[in-house]
Amino acid sequence: MRRFLAARSTGFSLRGRLVWQFVALSLVLVVALFFAVRLAAERASRASQDAVLGAAVIAVADAIRPVDDGLAFDLPYAAFSMLGAMGNERIFYSLSIGPRHVSGYEDLPPPPVPAEALSPVFYSADYGVNRLRLASVTRRVLLEDSLREVTVVLGQTRYGQALIARDTARIAAWVGMGFLLLAVPMALLAARAVIGPVDLLAEAVTRRGPQDLRPVRHPAPRELLPLVGALNGFIARLRGALQMAETFIFEAAHRIRTPLSLVRTEAEIALAETSDEATRIRLRRMLRAIGESSRSASQILDHATVLYRSEQFEPEPVDLAALAAGVLRALEPVAEMREIAFVASGLDQPVRVQGDGRMLEVALRNILDNALKYSHDEGRIFVALRRQDGRTELTVEDEGRGLSPDDGDLSGRFRRGSNVGEIVGSGLGLTIIEEAATAHGGSFSLKPRAEKGACAILSLPSSPSPSA
Amino acid sequence: MRDLVLAIVTLALGLIAPAGAFEIEEERIFGAPQGRELSIISTTDVPAIAPVMEAFVRHRPEARIRYMQAASTEVFRAIHDEQAEIDLVMSSAMDLQMRLANDGFAAPISPEIDGLPDWARWRDQLFGVALEPVLTLASRRGLGDLAPPRTRRDLIAMLREHPDRFDGRVATYDPQSSGVGYFLISQDSSQSDSFWRLAEVMGRLNTRLYCCSGEMINDLRSGRITIAYNVVASYAARYAPDDPDLIRLALEDYTFAIQRSALVPVNAPDPEYATEMLSFLLTPEAQAIMAESSGVALIPGTGPAASVHLRPVRLDAGLLVYGDQLRRGNLLAEWTAAMVQP
Structure with a gap:
């Protein structure tokens, strides 16, 4: 407790603050990681599923061919099989000639913009209770001597995609939580590494003897150098003040001693010369007091000498x-x-x-x-x-x-x-x-x-x- | 051709239009009269399924099973159009079952499916419960000294070489009226080009078209026909368990096996019990009973192993294409063109 004797606490600990900041930062990172991974997973799985959906809708459109007396439509097994393999989705399709529904599910939401022949239009829409991702292409087919627009719409639910994104994000979150758990001991360790030099410095200063006023030469990290500098400046001032006080005492003792020995000699002469008993008693008392004073002065001088020499030992x-x-x-x-x-x-x-x-x-x-x-x-x-x-x-x-x-x-x-x-x-x-x-x-x-x-x-x- | 398309559209409309309640062919109660009721609608007829149901109620004395047998289109209509409150739906019409699952009528469930192959389930909604090989049946007497064909090529050659012997004596499903028949010719047509040659040969021989397996097998046994192409094996086992005259041909170029599949509708009154029943159907005990009539086990190790020629049809989203009106129209037009020759 000695080292905190004179210190007044500001109410917080650097170590605690470091640890909490580290942990809080980690928490923010974990949350950010969760959302970033979720977004990325959503985008990635959406893009890949869109690619499959697009390929499937083109395969379906390719299966349309005009025959002598109408439209032949050989819905491709493989396209549906592929779509079905892409997770836990339901599949919907429709085929219409112009505005007339011909085959598949009725009332599938039409594309917001007219679809083209080669690149499918992707869009999202509600169908019944389901949110669908749809792709559509339009082909021009010669039917009964007129060019008709045949629109194919292929849609699928994206529950599986959302699930994949959620699962991926959850895994990321668990990894993040693991990191967070690890962050606490890591933060403690980091705080110790940061605070360590301060403790060492404090200990080095504490270990010094009461007379030790040499500048602190303990190795310190760059950030602590101003503190050490300030401490050394303070020590130097203290030392100057002490030296001044000692010099003053030394000087004072020295100056007192010389007149004292003069007074003593005079008193001794007076004692030898007088025969009045009362005066002699008084003079003896005086001599005694003078002896005491000069002795004290010598000892003060001795003390100052010892102090001075132990400093420059x-x-x-x-x-x-x-x-x-x-x-x-x-x-x-x-x-x-x-x-x-x-x-x-x-x-x-x-x-x-x-x-x-x-x-x-x-x-x-x-x-x-x-x-x-x-x-x-x-x-x-x-x-x-x-x-x-x-x-x-x-x-x-x-x-x-x-x-x-x-x-x-x-x-x-x-x-x-x-x-x-x-x-x-x-x-x-x-x-x-x-x-x-x-x-x-x-x-x-x-x-x-x-x-x-x-x-x-x-x-x-x-x-x-x-x-x- | 126009007329034909029109006819198909009319037929389709007839199926879709709300024509009252779905038709049930037979209904049977298994187990305790006042038990926990489990309602099942299925295409499998009662005598075939009875041993399995009885085994279930033997294990659970509190169970009461209301088993309804119906045609595959009626089963589909019951769930898709009428949203009947039924616990378990079993059907051999894989395309219709897949349509139900895709259109959101199947609840996600988690039965115990130890050993069930990946291709026999669709996510957690549709589960295969039995394999049903599709065979060609022949009458030994009708063939006489001819060797039974081993492949479709053999069959085509035999029919071509002996038109006199086979004229009017070849039978198959009528794909216009039979859901299974349509499903099988669409599988055939996507599997091999030789099918259309076979169809042409069959058309030239005035092939007789049947709505149902039973009649076809009866006519075969009575000697009215010699060859029945595309017959579901379990029917053959049921109608003619040990007729020495009947030859079951698993053609070696390929033999389809369709799957009887089960789902629990989203509005099932007791989905937990239905899931329990489904788990039971997939136990070795129930599987062994069903493999006995079909001749092949769905779950390996519970019955006879599949031959190398067997091609099980996967439960796959691709099955959805068979329900397409245009596709159906085109295929049936082509079939009719092959059958009805000038």
Whole structure:
């Protein structure tokens, strides 16, 4: 559900719309197919039946011949047999000389235009309850010394033809229905193919880490390029804004720190020079507040550094042992002041990891600073560096007050444990360590120790180089 | 010739004009007196059909069949002109049956027709129920020492060579008065040219013309005639079941077999029952009974197989041409010219 978190639905689904449009289009095509096939079948069967009817009427007309005393008419068996074979039709014919009916069925509808001798006239008409398709030819025959017009009309019902057209169209409709049934899964498939890249893109964007503001370079189909472009433009603006904010914070912290150290020096001098007890108390409070502020400023600077460097992360081989030893040396004076002893192990030989030296140094300093801060005076801090299961682990254990069990995740910015008491802290330390670890593909955990104190573990993936 | 055409027209008008109810020659009831009635009109006479009808009512005790026998033209008139309410129409006049179907008097039905050949049905309206070969009958005594002819050519030669022996002793249907006779000569004339030579020879021998098979066969058996050309086989079987004197000749150049066909009229009171009867007529049981008198089975396997010379007439729309007045007039004129010689 996370990916739809900020999206407002417009009430329709692209996939659904695609499927329905596809199915609706198929339906329209099926209906069109039905009518087109029906029309074509009707025309084709009508044309072929007309051809047979025309041939038959000519054969019938050819059977007319004048004899000495009238008209001989040998109605051809084959013509009728052929007509009868053309489906389920009834056959009607008539022969007339001029207007006088001579043979066959009476009252057959006459042709609308006078028929010719060679090419039959086709027409449709009602005869009784039947709708007939008729063909007619006229022959001129010499009868009793005068030329008379003999008209032959041959008609048939076309129920079979209509049936054939209907059957053909029905078959087409069934094929169409089959296609329609097939269209639903096909449409689903097509919709998936179309929507697929969108899903993939969404997933690629969703998978990114919270700090990842690189432009989206995921391959996308042409149609999605504007969207990706817009997204990248948006990311670029966001990144610019963030960078500006970070630069501003960095600058602000930097600018605050310098005057703070000036104020601190002045306060320390004032403390050394005054003998008025009330003033001294006040000055000590001031110094304390100044320490807190400058510490916060440093940490904000550290945080900004980590953020900046994790964005432009370019790992190189770093000797974590030397780095840790350096940080320990730097913190040695503060530890000595409180008579805290560092017990280090595994720092005597180089332990290489792929990473950003500056970032790792900031992280280590914060871990050790934290341990130092929460240690009791005259306590011990154990620092151990070791390789384990392809990972490099730096463990820092103190004997301080440890953690309250219900503090949960302390790595959020400006979050602090519930038992910190009067100890000065900004709540950024753990965030810095966490972010540095994540940038290196590693992890950081802070757990209470069994008896007292806390155990901080920074775990980084080991460098694949065999130097260790 | 004019007179003849006139006579035909008058005859045709006489048939078409509403001359009251159609004529029934015989009527018989089969089965229960108060049963589900099935009315049949048919050209097949009662003694020939009785075993089939009795078999039907044996299977269906509730059936009551009113069987009416009539001439083929009367059967046609009953349905075509009078629209009589009859369930099943059976007739051997194939052209008239086809005319009924074409003019829309036959209902589409779907009886069980296992094994019925394609040529024995017309769509789903007209169904052949029996084959009736058309034979030439000869009297053994009348022929004497002459060998029975095997083809029409033999027959023509025999008649030509012995005019004294056959003068006035050849018989056939009168196509003017007999529907079957007309149908048969039109089939003959379209089948072979030798028919007209035969007609001429028969005309020279003063051939006697009969209206009906029965009389012809009776005259043959009593010795008044020697050759009867074109006789429906089932009649011969019925009138002379085992007369040793009678020779049944299936001429080898061709022997027609007409079909007795059945249809259910569109206004039949009980078309379902009629369809059931038609299905029964096409069962092996009924087919076997009918094949016994005709000598050949319509559905292969239900009786004697057809000989290679047999030419069944198909149920086909082409049959419609035989009803044409002009065609009929021309053919009969030609026939008369052959028969009546100066």
